[in-house]
Amino acid sequence: MTAHQIIFYCLAALILITGLLSVTCPKVFRSAIFLLFSLIGIAGLYFWMEAEFIAAVQISVYVGGIVVIIIFSIFLTEQAGKETRSIHPVRTVFAVLAAFSGMILTYLTVLNYDFVESNEAFDLNIPRIGNAMVATGEGGFSLPFEVVSILLLAAMIGCIVVAMRSSISKPDEKKLTESITEIDKA
């Protein structure tokens, strides 16, 4: 077994164990920290696959962005130390069964498929990615790039609109009932 293989299996164990802890840990903040380690393990796997650019994007967007806003929202909703409500044990059994049957089906499909691995060198230099992102011809990704930028703009505006406190408050029900009882008295 070479060092290359040992590193892969160590990374796989890190990703799977912390991922499993992240979905089973009853405390919300702890499960966010386990998710952080799982995402770092996935970034390490990208480094192992020689996709350094994707690994850097993974660390800056997931580890530096998404996990931080998840932790912020845990603190904003005051759930940090609270244990989450657990579901009925029968439903847990069925969830495990569904996950295992899906896993076995996927394993069998992968085992029966004959992958033709190419021997070409995988060269991923960043100027090539940058040129392909704005190219419009063969092998260019300019249209999906534009679609994703418009989606991001729409999502950001949507976030601001949803999270904004509405200035028109709802009619206060307590005051309404008070005024009704006053009218009744009169």
Add this chain to the structure above:
Amino acid sequence: MIPVSHILFLSATLFFIGMYGFVTRKNLITMLMALELMLNSVNINFVAFNKYLYPGKLDGIFFTIFIIAVAAAEAAVAISIIINLYRMHKTIDVGAATELKH
């Protein structure tokens, strides 16, 4: 040399761990975290296919970049909705959001 199927086994296991979490959790933030695990397992598949099967192309890398961008937008929208729900109900349990049922 690791065969490509071992990387696919890893990503399939991670996907179904995420699915298990999505089905069993009742808290909206933990459901969002399980969803992030599922999206990441898909990204591993794309990079592995690009590296081992079509090393001369860039399609898998670009799909990964776009999935990461969409996941970031989705997480931001989901968290703004969760915080708004918390303001209305003082809880983020999925059972509390029943406005659209009736």
